[in-house]
Amino acid sequence: MSALPPGSTIGILGGGQLGRMMAMSAAQLGYRCHVYAPEGDNVAADVSARFTSARWHDTEALIAFAHDCDVITYEFENVPVAPLLKLPQELLAPGPRALEVAQDRVKEKRFVEDAGGRPAPYVAVDHDNELAGAVERIGVPGILKTRRDGYDGKGQWAIDSGADAQGIRIPETGCVYEAKLAFECEFSVILVRGRDGEVRFWDSTRNRHDKGILAHCELPAPAIVGEQLEQARGLAAKVAEALGYIGVLTLEFFATKDGPVFNEMAPRVHNSGHWTIEGAVTSQFENHVRAICGLPLGDTRSVSDTMVMDNLIGRQALDLATHLADGRAHVHLYGKSEARAGRKMGHVTWVG
Template identity: 40%
Template sequence: MNIGILGNGQLGQMLAASISDLSDIKVSLYDLRAHSDATLQTFIASVDLISYETENIPAAIVSQLESCADKLFPGLDALKTFQNRLLEKNALRAAGITTAEFAAVNSLDDLKAAIVTLGLPIVLKTTTEGYDGKGQYVLRSAADAEPAWASIGNRELIAEAFVPFTRETSVIASRDRDGNLVIWPMTENVHHDGILRYSLYPAADVSDAKTEQAQQYIRQLADSLDYVGTLTLELFDTDTGLVANEVAPRVHNSGHWSIEGAATSQFRNHMLAVAGKPLGSTHSRYPAVAMLNVISDEAPTLAATGLTNVFVHSYGKEARPARKLGHVTVVANSTTERDNTITQLAGLMPAGVWQH
């Protein structure tokens, strides 16, 4: 069996590596940046099944996937839905999941109307593309409307009411073709300048009610789209419950801890689901785990070389500002040990980001 992955970045490479021990599955990666219609058609014909490392796939490529939709996992419905934040919000609502109030914005007048309807502050986002804080603008006064539109307007946007949250979390699951679902424990995620800096397992002091709510939400969402593969739901933790923020129809940065930290990683279960094989256990292998992103500069990872409970993953990328160059996983026998280790690695983050 040959599984083709659209995208050959770090996620595609980690997907391939996750099943390197399985002799009956071959993985081929397609470079989206070197796309041509002819190379894509050759690629499609050469593989038995197709998946993708990113939802940000150009429309021209998506249209060509129509002809092979029966071997694409996750399916076209999921891909098209989660490529567009407006469609995504509507899908979440249709699945019975709480989201922020939102409004479509296609003009400056629409934006001014959204300010009146949603109140302030609001977050304005492009409906397509945009990640790690890109394609977003926070409006705190009515006077921000024109500069916001000038910055990211003249295209379809979505305005979202601000959610007063205490922290950001995520829940990740894999679903197979028969509807069986496995869910990893929730993580607490800390961002800086719109980029995830670290994720912690376990997320501290999550009530049983919120754990159940997160698991029910991702089950409802996956079932509603007959989803196959790994799915990520980012959630705001609020005083009144969890509110869905965004969805990633793929493996996610906040789940990288699962490579060393869980019995089965998010990458392996994605590939097993696509291949039609049984899913593995998502239980944690350690009482406490953390994932720290390596941003802009890999030099600080030298601090990890003498630590036996730290695993360094380099993506082999050229360094540049705000670019994810790799990640570091910390495994520990307690949250105290985990946090003490992170303190030793605090040079990976801007001052003040690690505050435990």
């Protein structure tokens, strides 16, 4: 397709903070955004030209939404795929195949293995009576994860002994049991792929999690990340090519003594890339807009050798004056109405 001119409408499926920051970047380039999401705290709607609140499976509402859009993208990887297949496929960027793969942890791991990647040892667990055998086969410690819908540490159970597996009920959608690996640090590879197949990467931060939620990113990352970056980027590029991907794609890794181990992928802009708003020449949000609209990609280089980003979780976000007391802090609050425990309310970035 030719580049979409300013004034065109970008449809965003999902109404959270990723859609909010994407819409703000789109507006800077002269685009309108139309957000589609079910009822909820849809903060992306606050900064968009139009908002449709309807269920994912409301085919009539979804088709009407698509008629108003020149391109449609996602800020949420758990958008059901089936309703999207009823829309003109040329509107969707990236295509729904990326969602289909990323929504099922077993399918995702197998897809990455086919591309030459290495996840932690794992086995699918579809029924209650299969869990004990999975633990025996993979060993302990391990982690049991739901195959679908888990994020930010939700839908996960640590299993440190066979006794921990007793009494766990496997949901209808199944689970995956995987080994808990020894690793030096976690990092992510964030790329953008244009409609012409060009791929660019941002620097990879060291990522720290608290109770399964990303809490902290920093540059420079430890030396081991730099040593494993070429291999990890090569895998990410292969995954993007295999999916025919358009836009920003993220793969998360464990840096181990035996090389990078794939953890999971996100077919969208990613929390570990929020620092790029101030810390890179072109942010992940702007480059995602550029890619899906058929525009030239922006420079992904970091503007400084050092950078720190902290997520504001729960009530941490409420005291804005305290965060702004440091004149170097770039504060982003997402406009969410309720500061619940474990909820991402904003982030703060320091560059240099």
